[in-house]
Amino acid sequence: MKQxxxxxxxxxxxxxxxxxxxxxxxxxxxxxFGVSTKTIAKWRGRDFVKDKTSRPKTMHYALSETERELI
Known part of the structure; x- marks a missing residue:
C-alpha cells in the first residue's frame, strides 16, 4: 500500500x-535525514514508527449543553 x-x-x-x-x-x-537531534531522540524513544492521529481528543462546542439539548 502506498503511503x-x-x-x-x-x-x-x-x-x-x-x-x-x-x-x-x-x-x-x-x-x-535533515532533521534536528531532538527529532531523532523522539523517534528513538518511541516503540512505534507510524504517525499518531491528529484528530482532537475532546470536542469543544460553541454551545452550552443546555443549548445543545434545546436544539
Missing part, C-alpha cells in the same frame, strides 16, 4: 525504522 505524506514531512515510517535501529549518534542521524 501519502505531508509535503513538509521530513521523516517517514521507513526512515523512522532506520533511526530506531541505528547504532550511530543522534548528530550523525540528524545530518543524514
Amino acid at each position: 501519502n505524506y505531508h509535503v513538509n514531512a521530513n521523516t517517514n515510517s521507513h526512515s523512522r525504522a532506520i533511526i530506531r535501529c541505528a547504532n550511530t549518534s543522534n548528530i550523525d542521524l540528524a545530518r543524514r
Whole structure:
C-alpha cells in the first residue's frame, strides 16, 4: 500500500525504522535525514514508527449543553 505524506514531512515510517535501529549518534542521524537531534531522540524513544492521529481528543462546542439539548 502506498503511503501519502505531508509535503513538509521530513521523516517517514521507513526512515523512522532506520533511526530506531541505528547504532550511530543522534548528530550523525540528524545530518543524514535533515532533521534536528531532538527529532531523532523522539523517534528513538518511541516503540512505534507510524504517525499518531491528529484528530482532537475532546470536542469543544460553541454551545452550552443546555443549548445543545434545546436544539
